[in-house]
Amino acid sequence: MKIVSIGLGICLWCSFLSPRNQKGVLKRLPQAENLDSVQTTRVRVQRAASNYKKKYKRSGHTTYFSAYDIMDIDNDKGSTQPGKYPNVELPIVLPKYYADVNTKKGPDYWDYENITLIWNLPNNYEIIRKIGRGKYSEVFEGLNILTKEQCVIKILKPLKKKKIKREIKILQNLSGGPNIIKLLDIVKDPQSRTPSLIFEYVNNADFKTLYPTLTLFDIKYYMYQLLKAVDFSHSQGIMHRDVKPHNVMIDHEKRQLRLIDWGLAEFYHPEQEYNVRVASRYYKGPELLVDMKLYDYSLDIWSIGCMLAAIIFKKEPFFYGHDNYDQLVKIAKVLGTDDLHNYFQKYGLKFAPVYEEILGTYPRKPWVKFINQENEHLCVTEVVDLIDQMLVYDHALRITPREAMQHPFFKEVAEK
Numbered sequence: 001m002k003i004v005s006i007g008l009g010i011c012l013w014c015s016f017l018s019p020r021n022q023k024g025v026l027k028r029l030p031q032a033e034n035l036d037s038v039q040t041t042r043v044r045v046q047r048a049a050s051n052y053k054k055k056y057k058r059s060g061h062t063t064y065f066s067a068y069d070i071m072d073i074d075n076d077k078g079s080t081q082p083g084k085y086p087n088v089e090l091p092i093v094l095p096k097y098y099a100d101v102n103t104k105k106g107p108d109y110w111d112y113e114n115i116t117l118i119w120n121l122p123n124n125y126e127i128i129r130k131i132g133r134g135k136y137s138e139v140f141e142g143l144n145i146l147t148k149e150q151c152v153i154k155i156l157k158p159l160k161k162k163k164i165k166r167e168i169k170i171l172q173n174l175s176g177g178p179n180i181i182k183l184l185d186i187v188k189d190p191q192s193r194t195p196s197l198i199f200e201y202v203n204n205a206d207f208k209t210l211y212p213t214l215t216l217f218d219i220k221y222y223m224y225q226l227l228k229a230v231d232f233s234h235s236q237g238i239m240h241r242d243v244k245p246h247n248v249m250i251d252h253e254k255r256q257l258r259l260i261d262w263g264l265a266e267f268y269h270p271e272q273e274y275n276v277r278v279a280s281r282y283y284k285g286p287e288l289l290v291d292m293k294l295y296d297y298s299l300d301i302w303s304i305g306c307m308l309a310a311i312i313f314k315k316e317p318f319f320y321g322h323d324n325y326d327q328l329v330k331i332a333k334v335l336g337t338d339d340l341h342n343y344f345q346k347y348g349l350k351f352a353p354v355y356e357e358i359l360g361t362y363p364r365k366p367w368v369k370f371i372n373q374e375n376e377h378l379c380v381t382e383v384v385d386l387i388d389q390m391l392v393y394d395h396a397l398r399i400t401p402r403e404a405m406q407h408p409f410f411k412e413v414a415e416k
Contacts, residue, residue, distance in 0.1 A: 091346060093396035094270055095296045096403075101237030102267050110237065110267040112169035113162050119188035122196060125153060136163075136263050141201065150201035151184060155194060163263070164195060170238055170265045171197075177236070179229035181249070181260040202258050207245035210252060211311050216378050219311055220413045222250060224405060225257040226304060231401035233265070234297045240265050241278040243303035245310075268296055279303060281327055282317035286340075286393050289328040290349050298395035301404070305390025312378050312387065313370040325354050335393060336364030343393040382409035 102110045125142050131152070132139040142153040156164060171183040185198035214222070226248060233240055240247075242264040249258045264278045273293035279285070285302035287295040309318040319334070321327025332340050337359070344351065351359070367388060371379045386409045389399035399407070405414065 091396075092271055092294065093296075095234075095268070095298065096400055098234050098237060098268070098297065099270055101235065102269055105237065109173065110169075110269075112166045112267075115165055115169055117165065117168060117186065119186055119195065122187040122189055125151065125185075125187065125196075125198060127153060134261070134263075142198070144198075152199040152201050154197040154199060156196065167263045167265070168197070170262050170267075173236055174233055174238065174262070177229065177232040179225050179257050179259055180232065181258045181262075199260070200258075202249040202256065202260075203251045203253070204249040205252050207248070207250070208316070210250060211245070211316070212314065214311065216380065216383075217412065219308075219378065219383075220410055221255065222248075222257055223304070223308055223311075224410045224413045226259065226307075227401045227405050227410075229257070229259040230300050230304065231405065233259075234268075234300070234401060237268050238265055239268050239297050240300050242280065242283075243300050243307070244280050244283045245307060245316075246280075248307075281321060281324060282306060282319055284324070284327060285395065286328065286331060286343065287395055289324055289331075290344070290351075292347060292349065295395060298398045298400070301390050301398050301401060302395070304401070304404075305387055305398075308383070309370075309387050309391065312375065312383055314375045314378075315370065325352070325358060328355075329359055331393075332359060333362050334365045335391065337362050339364070339393050346394065380409075382407070385409070 107114075124144055124146050126145050128141040128143055128150075130138065131141050136157050136159060138155050138157070140153045140155070142151045143149070144151055168183070168186060171181075174180045175183065181202075182200040183197060184200060186195065187198060188195045226243075230240060230243065240259065240262065242261060243259070247259065247261040249260055250256070266274060271294065274295060276288045276291055276293055276295075279288060279299070283303040283306045285295070285299045286292075287299065306318050310316040319327060319330045321330045328340075343349070367384045386399070386404060386407050389407075390404070392398045404410075
């Protein structure tokens with residue numbers, strides 16, 4: 001059976017900001033007394049920030065931390081007085097690694113809106129069976145009738161053209177990278193105009209069945225392979241933004257891992273605001289849950305930390321929120337509310353009114369509290385330490401994939 005068009009409702013995606021037009025304007029302003037106006041405050045804070053970043057650039061600190069001075073506006077004197085208005089602390093944190101990848105590569109690499117796609121006909125492919133569906137696509141096991149090779153056919157639901165272009169451009173840019181799913185072809189039905197992406201086939205085992213059977217060495221091996229894929233994508237200036245078990249295909253017999261579904265992936269540009277409606281709830285980083293749009297690659301390491309904690313502690317999902325608000329509460333019950341408030345204060349964030357009722361005061365819960373007879377054989381000191389460095393409120397303080405691969409937990413597999 002050839003690829004057939006599928007009648008589906010239109011699924012609109014929130015528009016993404018163009019990197020050419022965005023400069024990461026801060027929208028959260030300090031609450032202080034005796035200020036002329038919000039606009040005046042905005043201008044002064046931005047001017048101070050600009051001067052500070054220039055100072056950092058001259059001193060060579062361009063890839064890790066360039067921040068706004070901890071400053072307060074004294075309206076009468078037009079000067080800064082540290083400590084008078086402690087809410088005016090607005091840091092901008094750049095990634096430790098790969099912050100300027102897309103700046104160096106230029107628009108030809110990341111400007112997906114202006115690419116021209118050449119679609120092939122779907123005649124060479126045959127649908128075998130349905131194997132999955134998502135918000136933006138339906139997925140089938142397929143067959144290339146010319147080569148007789150298995151493949152995966154991802155039939156896209158009606159989407160904005162630029163979202164389709166973005167996914168294809170990212171897959172093309174990542175082609176050949178370690179453990180990245182291979183895009184083999186792009187086809188479009190000439191009558192229905194339905195687009196489909198053709199991928200390599202992975203004989204995936206359901207994670208709910210596979211993960212409970214993994215040995216400690218297996219966990220080291222597959223998590224290392226996942227980190228390799230994510231670090232490579234970051235090195236190419238790309239955030240995945242939807243890392244979760246459903247998007248990590250594992251053929252356990254071949255010991256093969258592939259990171260799939262790059263439909264929410266995006267190019268990283270310093271100080272650009274991004275849509276927070278990405279990732280799946282149980283794997284959303286705190287920055288998404290508190291509407292912090294100036295996030296970066298570190299979002300992916302949070303998601304990996306959630307996966308690793310779920311596997312090690314045998315608690316899937318590890319943070320089980322009933323909605324996005326409850327998701328942050330579930331995180332706070334583990335990481336504590338002291339660090340959460342520090343995180344909010346550092347970035348000038350405000351709690352949504354709903355948290356007055358649902359967010360209590362919680363101490364940090366030691367990881368040892370999650371260890372029991374069922375999982376203690378997996379809970380070695382090294383892996384608990386790694387989880388501790390991944391699951392951190394402040395995205396700037398999380399371990400990076402590159403650093404995580406050098407963690408002692410992976411010594412056994414890294415040497416091989």
